[in-house]
Amino acid sequence: MAQTPANEIAILIENAKTGSQTAYTALLDIYWTEVYHFILKRTENETDAEDITIETFAKAFDKLSQYKTEFAFNTWLIAIAKNVHIDLIRRRKTNDIVNLNENEEYLFDTLADEDTLEDQLIYEQNLATLKLCIKQLKPHYQQIIQLRYFQERTYNEIAEIINEPLNNVKIKILRAKKLLTELIKKQNQ
Numbered sequence: 001m002a003q004t005p006a007n008e009i010a011i012l013i014e015n016a017k018t019g020s021q022t023a024y025t026a027l028l029d030i031y032w033t034e035v036y037h038f039i040l041k042r043t044e045n046e047t048d049a050e051d052i053t054i055e056t057f058a059k060a061f062d063k064l065s066q067y068k069t070e071f072a073f074n075t076w077l078i079a080i081a082k083n084v085h086i087d088l089i090r091r092r093k094t095n096d097i098v099n100l101n102e103n104e105e106y107l108f109d110t111l112a113d114e115d116t117l118e119d120q121l122i123y124e125q126n127l128a129t130l131k132l133c134i135k136q137l138k139p140h141y142q143q144i145i146q147l148r149y150f151q152e153r154t155y156n157e158i159a160e161i162i163n164e165p166l167n168n169v170k171i172k173i174l175r176a177k178k179l180l181t182e183l184i185k186k187q188n189q
Contacts, residue, residue, distance in 0.1 A: 028174060036053045052081060054168055055168055059084065137179055141172070144176045
């Protein structure tokens, strides 16, 4: 993958500071692999690495106004990831797994104003194909998709249900939608 020029990163960061979901998604796409692999080497556990990466981006996006441009953005993210890893070591916790029920309701068919291309793809799939793809996701992503799209829960409700900070929920939903979209595209090829 080609490296994104520093000036483009700076623009994305400034746009993200104003709340641009597109900028958040772009930054997540650019730096996810680097942060994930860095943490995976430290933890040697895919689930922990994924959880730490999600929390890293949540904290970074929450504290974006504190980012100092004299440091490379990826260096800043790695520093946050190291701290999140240390915190995880201090407080080990388990997440409940929610299985998808074969008798799920339906996907609501109106798109919210902030829905992305990923959202639109998810809505357009028939339920059987969609559920088949969802079942290929890791359990915590299945849970997030189920809560958001089948039970139509708000971000705040999801955060309360899974007992995680709101920003973690937002990052998990972004990541789950991206992974699900990729699975749906493969299924339709």
